[in-house]
Amino acid sequence: MSEELILALEYLEQEKGIDKEKLIQAVEAALLSAARKVLGVKKEELNVTFDPSSGDIKIFLKGEEVSSQELGRIAAQTAKQVIMQKLKEAEKETVYEEYKDRVGDVVLGTVHRKERGDVIVELEKAEALLPKSEQPRGETYRQGQKMKVLIIDVKKSGKPPQVIVSRKSPQLVRKLFEIEVPEIQEGLVEIISIAREAGERTKIAVHSKQENVDPVGSCVGMKGTRVKNIVEELGGEKIDIIRYSDDPKEFLKSALNPAQISEIKLFPDNKKALVIVDKNQLSIAIGRHGQNVRLASHLTGWEIDVRSPEELRETSPLREIEGVGPKLAEILSKSGYDSVEKVANAKVEDLKGIEGIGERTAQRVITSAREYMEKKQQKENE
Numbered sequence: 459m460s461e462e463l464i465l466a467l468e469y470l471e472q473e474k475g476i477d478k479e480k481l482i483q484a485v486e487a488a489l490l491s492a493a494r495k496v497l498g499v500k501k502e503e504l505n506v507t508f509d510p511s512s513g514d515i516k517i518f519l520k521g522e523e524v525s526s527q528e529l530g531r532i533a534a535q536t537a538k539q540v541i542m543q544k545l546k547e548a549e550k551e552t553v554y555e556e557y558k559d560r561v562g563d564v565v566l567g568t569v570h571r572k573e574r575g576d577v578i579v580e581l582e583k584a585e586a587l588l589p590k591s592e593q594p595r596g597e598t599y600r601q602g603q604k605m606k607v608l609i610i611d612v613k614k615s616g617k618p619p620q621v622i623v624s625r626k627s628p629q630l631v632r633k634l635f636e637i638e639v640p641e642i643q644e645g646l647v648e649i650i651s652i653a654r655e656a657g658e659r660t661k662i663a664v665h666s667k668q669e670n671v672d673p674v675g676s677c678v679g680m681k682g683t684r685v686k687n688i689v690e691e692l693g694g695e696k697i698d699i700i701r702y703s704d705d706p707k708e709f710l711k712s713a714l715n716p717a718q719i720s721e722i723k724l725f726p727d728n729k730k731a732l733v734i735v736d737k738n739q740l741s742i743a744i745g746r747h748g749q750n751v752r753l754a755s756h757l758t759g760w761e762i763d764v765r766s767p768e769e770l771r772e773t774s775p776l777r778e779i780e781g782v783g784p785k786l787a788e789i790l791s792k793s794g795y796d797s798v799e800k801v802a803n804a805k806v807e808d809l810k811g812i813e814g815i816g817e818r819t820a821q822r823v824i825t826s827a828r829e830y831m832e833k834k835q836q837k838e839n840e
Contacts, residue, residue, distance in 0.1 A: 463513040466541045470548060482510055485540045492536040493517050497524070550620060553584040557612045557621050564633040567623065569603040578619065579607060585619040592624035594657030597693055606691055608633060626656040634691060635662065638684045641676040648673075650702040653756035657695060661713060661753045665702040674699050700757065706731070710762065713754035717743035720767075725794050730761045732792065737766040765791075776801065780826045789814050790823075802827035 471478045489506040497504070497519060505518040515534070517524045567579035567586060575590040577599050588607060599605075607623035608630040614620070624630060632649055641647040647666055654660040664673040677699045678685050685697055703709045707722045710731055717739045723732040735743045743764045744751045755762045770791045771784030775798055782790070793812045795801050801809075801823060809820035 461513060463538075463541065464510070467510060470541070470544055478510065481541075481544060482508055484544060485536075488536050488540045489515060489517070492532050493524075496532055550614075550618065553618075553620050554612060554614050556583050557581075557609060558614075560609050561612060562629065562633075563609050564606050564630065564637065565609060565623075566604060567607050569599045569601055569605070571601065572599065579605075579623060581621065584621050586621040586623045587619045588623050588625060592622075592626045594626050594693070594695070595655075596657045597625060606630070606634065628652040628654040628660070631660050631662065631688070631692070631697075634688045635677060638679070638687055639677055641671060641673075646671050647676050651757050651759070653753040655749060655753065657693065659696040659698070659749060659753060660692075661698045661700055661757045663700045663702040663709070663713070663757055674701050698753075706758070706760065709758055710754065710760060713757050714743050714750065714762075714764075717750070719743070721792070723792050723794065724760075728761070729759065730763065732794075732796075733762055733764045734770070734792070735764060735766060737768055740764065740766050740769075779823060779830055781822055782826070786815075786819075786823070798827050798830055802831045 467478060467481055470481060486506050486508050489508065490501065490504055493504055493506060494501050499519060503520050505521075507516045507518075508514075509516075565581055567581050570578045570580045570585065572578070577588040577593070579586045579588050586607065586609075592610070605625070607625055608627050609621060610624045610627060611622040612620055613622070629652075631652055631654060635649060636642050639647065642649065646668055647664055650663040650665050652660065652662045662677070664677055666673040666676075676684075685699065689695060689697055698715065700709075700712045700715070703712065706724055710722055710733065711719045714733065717735055719733060719735055719739075721734040723734075725731070733743065742750070745753075751762050751764050767788060770788040774784075774787035774791050774796070776782050776787040776790055776796070777784070778798055779801065789812060790796070790801065790809075795804060795809070804824055806817060806820045806824060809815050809823065810817045815823075
């Protein structure tokens, strides 16, 4: 045991950088506590010495050396436990120092094992935790599988693993494009925004800082090689590369690809957009389970309402207003007056400025809308 202690102390000092004196003090303090419990005496009556050169442990009670097989066994166990604890602390500190400044980096890892839905990934110098919450929908893992992960957190305390990684974060896609596309590394092409439903589809908006550089072509690569590499890394996830535009209408139109857009009405005050498409383009614009419009909304930052002209006429609440037919309801909705309350609060000058609405029509519609609101209020008060 003496030789083992000496070797352990030397290893901790030389390889882990732990001060030897501090180690000795920790061992002696633990030995003192253990001896006090075994002998049933006060701490002040005991003295413990540990010789780091020989590994010998001596315990003194009121100045007299105590020697017993039981005490010797407990002393050895205690010293070993202290050494192991210090070793664990040193390893945790080493991992923390190695990865604390790498949050946001993409690293290559190997799937080691699964634990209750989580995945333990071996990195170069540590194990990392890929929580179930950071795994894309439908993605499966096999032991020995190599994959790229994004470091999202490094914990200084707690049980290992301390490094937390993600395969779900949109930032993983950003980093993969930065790695694959030299024009992004050089600052010629900029990623403006990313919307991702991990495991299924991602939309990424890119912009070129130079007119002669095609941002979409740069990201796609020759024969699609660059984006293909990223798609393969993400297990076949679909990626739409969108050309960013300062013109919100153009940006929205591109974000809703592959749908053909007929018209876009913007309401900047609440950042809402009414997108009108032909009936046969409605399902394309909305996408499966609403995915296309949802991703486009996240990508652009606009709340998007996709409608066909038929829907605007048939489902408009403005049809509740006396004298408002399908066509007039469509005209008003397209101009932002999509509720009876908005029409009732409008001024004649506001409505007659809309193409297709004259002064008399504007006055009649506003009057009818106000009468409708009054009747509705009376019913609610009854």
